[in-house]
Amino acid sequence: MKFGILLDHQYEPGDDLHRRTGEIVEYVQHVRDLGYDSVFGIHHYLSSLSTPQPLPLLSRLIDHSGTMELGTGILILPLGHPVHWAEEIATIDQMSGGRFVLGIGSGYRDDEFASFGIERRTRVSRMNEALDVMRQLWTGAPVTHKGKHFELDGVTCSVLPVQRPHPPVWVGANGPIGIARIANQGLPWLAPSNVRRNWAVGNLADYRRLRSAAGFSEDGAVFPIHRDLCVADSFDDAYAIAGEAVQRSYGEYVQYGMDYFETQWEGIKEKALFFGSPDDIAAKVRDFADAGFNHFVFRAQWLGLPIARSIEIVERFAREVMPRFRP
Template sequence: MKFGIMASHQYPHADDLGKHLNELFGTVELAVELGYDSVWTINHFQSNLATPQPISMMASLIPRSGDMTLGTGILLLPLFHPVHVAEEFATLDHLSGGRVVLGVGAGYRENEFAAFGVDPETRFRRFDESIRLIRSLWTGEIVNHDGEFYPLSDASIGIRPLTPGGPPIWVGAGGKKAVRRAARLGDAWYAPGNSPSRRYLPEHLGVYNDALVEFGKDPASVERPIGVELYCAPSTDEAVETALPHARVEYSTYAEYPALRWQRDRFDDLVRNTLLLGSPEFLIERISALRDMGFNHIIFRPGWLGMPTEKVQDSLRLFAAEVFPAFR
């Protein structure tokens, strides 16, 4: 079982961004010392929170992340030209010594599509075409692509990736159609672990596994990442008391976007069914259930808006000391 952290670089606009980033870099360096396996960056535009962009953040994290995998969790692929993405991630692949994952999603915020003049109705077709074109460019061969959105003639990439064929591509997806798309296009489905329904993961894992077989892939060979919200404290009461107020603020901020209003309305369901706030014993039980479903890479946000850095780091230390041994 692998464990990674989301470098949750989203902050109130009025805050000192430099201070927050320095604290985040220190947290990532601590995660290296503690033996965490991966670190992931966030992508949003015109956000209600100050959100440094993920490619720049990944470049900043490369010298601070030891041997950890670095990835985007996730890049809003329809808002980028695939040539740009192919070149940037080939560069990051070299800079990191081959430690990069391109995590991608189709996006959901209306203001982001409007800002880039992208019709949201086209996002899935753009998404599909972009992934196919990125993979073609990463071969280093001449590409002729008669695409709907990104036609190319006699094109070749300016820098070939260090990793043969390019970095792995993980596809973030929520609905069943999108999960099938992840099986068809991606090297892994980056599963969301924040559905308030307990039926979500078993049902969608079934869809994913069936689709892998349909598309000629071995379900036993793919990595199984899932993103969750997690805080570890000596007791579950202390974990809830420490983390829940900050998680509530952050989820209320997300819920300002129409597509996520349900998170405010069903926050109690989220707490009960998906927010992993607890003692090491509680977390071992919950993570064991995810492992039994087949997940093998737990990626979690270690803190939320306004949480002091020392509290975030206390959780990471305790989790590494008390939970890692149960799974390694």
């Protein structure tokens, strides 16, 4: 069982990002010393919130993260060229000594695709082709490729990753078609944070069945999931600490067509959040672990919540919940 942290590096426009980066460094140092296994950054362009880009931020954290895995949760792969991504990711894998995890997704925001001159309907095929090209580049051999979206003529990647054949790749998806595609590729499905328990567990069962039918073994397989975490004396106490901040953070997605974060908030609040006492949280972790999830990536930061509160949350989980799942 592994436990990681999802950094929520989104701030009000005009915020002091130098100061905020210092807070992130301090936060990651705490997470490192508490025995967490991984730390992940998020990715968006042109956001309504000031959102530092994940690869520079993760590079800043290399020397403060100990032996933790560092990754993207997720990187919007269709918005970049595979040559760019391949060399950037190989560089950070080298710098970190082979600790990088590449979490990818196809994206959804219309303004991002329009601004890059990319048709949104092509995002899945672009993502799959880009990943295929990146894998070829990471072999170190000359790559000639003529596909639907990209063409390369005998080029060789100048930087190769430490991890061979390449860093682990996790893929995010929020619907059955995408989850089935990931299963048939044999890649880990990164389950989203905002879905209710039965949806996450049911789709994991379908994913594992399809993955097995495609001939992939579960030996050493990773089944990761994002969850929002607040540990307190009770659910009500946890919600008093972080409820307004988490609802505010999810409320930012309404402008991108996700109005269910507003209309269905009570259901999400009750059935998706990992909020509650240590016993409550341990029971939730055990329930999801029994279903097969084995790498929990927790977000304990939200818009407007002081970083000291986030540190208290991850400390209490490490002290009162994590030992129940460790030898």
